[in-house]
Amino acid sequence: MTSPIAAVSLTDPIEDLADKLGESFGEYGFAVVQDHGIDQDLIAKAEELSRAFFALPEDVKRSYFIQGGGGARGYTPFKTEVAKGYDKKDLKEFWHIGRTLPEGDPLSGYMAPNVWPDEVDGFRETFETLYAEFEKAGAKxxxxxxVHLGLAPDWFNATVEKGNSVMRLLHYPPIENADGAVRAAPHGDINTITLLLGAEEAGLELLSKQGEWIPVQPPKGALAVNIGDMLSRLTNDKLRSTIHQVRNPEGERAKHSRYSMPFFLHFRPDFLIETLPSCIDDEHPDQYPDSLTAHDFLAIRLKEIGLM
Structure with missing residues (x-):
């Protein structure tokens, strides 16, 4: 079965990208992005170090859990996060890396300093480099x-400058006694756009407008990219934040771990999310008349998913 989700190359002319991405994000909220410019050797190194961290003893990993930190930095233990509207906690553990701000930066009150595990050599250097490369791909x-929205090509630059973006290293352990829980229950992402590495293995699915689950399975090394709730709100849902899930594997695959690395690209904390006038007309009245900052929106959602 051929996937209906657009597959594009970031080397394509911007007009072609605008048309293909806009159409796919408008219908499905997802697209597959190849030739994204992130070095494959860097990706391989990051995957190796992620596995090395999650293989550490439980007490060592938990020493990097920050109480009251909302999961923004460091380690979040297995079965902590819960999808909005669900009572079973997801079958995953993860590590968060955020922006490193210069000392005294005015936005430092919104972004906690990073923590780095001493037990994994090269961890900080590798993931700070990957963070920067994710940002470059996201900017493109x-x-x-x-362009798709009829704005200047650089319109989003100021909105994401020093954005509160987070890179997540994800580990879904082998399935044991799931008791009705799943690796990631159906949810929408909070942020602007998500760029995901490591979605080659079956399991990631999006919910179509028709109520059907559609697999998202990019080629190895390619990105699965989706719209987050902040951008959906800004565009009056012209670009859709789509419900998606990571279902539990069956048979032999249930005995294996799954690893992935999503980059949640965020607006800057003080960016005011108010519906773009170009996305409002008689057929599409403003669904979000109340504006709010990206920081306030994030705080509301973190409470809903059990991280605050």
């Missing part, structure tokens, strides 16, 4: 989306 995608 946002530029194409700006």
């Amino acid at each position: 995608i946002l530029s194409a989306l700006a």
Whole structure:
């Protein structure tokens, strides 16, 4: 079965990207992005170090859990996060890396300093480099989306400068006594756009407008990219934040771990999310008349998913 989700190359002309991405994000909220510019050797190194961290003893990992930190930095233990509207906690553990701000930066009150595990050599250098590369790829995608929305190609630059973006290292352990829980229950992402590495293995699915679950399974090394709730709100749902899940594997695959690395690209904390006038008309009245900052939106949602 051929996937209906658009597959694009970031080397394509921006007009082509704008059309293909805009159409796919409008219908499905997802697209597959190849030739994204992130070095494959860097990706391989990051995957190796992620596995090394999650293989550490439980007490060592938990020493990097920050009480009251909302999961923003460091380690979040297995079965902590819960999807909005669900009571069973997801079958996953993860590590968060955020932006490193210079000392005294005015936005430092919104972004906690990073923590780094001493037990994994090269961890900080590798993931700070990967964070920067994710940002570059994300900027190209946002530029194409700006063109699709009839905005200047650089319109999003100021909105995400020093954005509260987070890179998540994810580990879904082998399935044991799931008791009705799943690796990631159906949910929408909070942020602007998500760039995901490591979705080659079956399990990631999006919910279509028709109520059907559609597999999202990009080629190895490619990105699965989806719209987050903040951008959906900004565009009056012209670009859709789609419900998606990671279902539990069956048979032999249930005995194996799954690893992935999503980059949650965020607006800057003080960016005011108010519906773009170009996305409002008689057929599409403003669904979000109340504006709010990206920081306030994030705080509301973190409470809903059990991280605050």
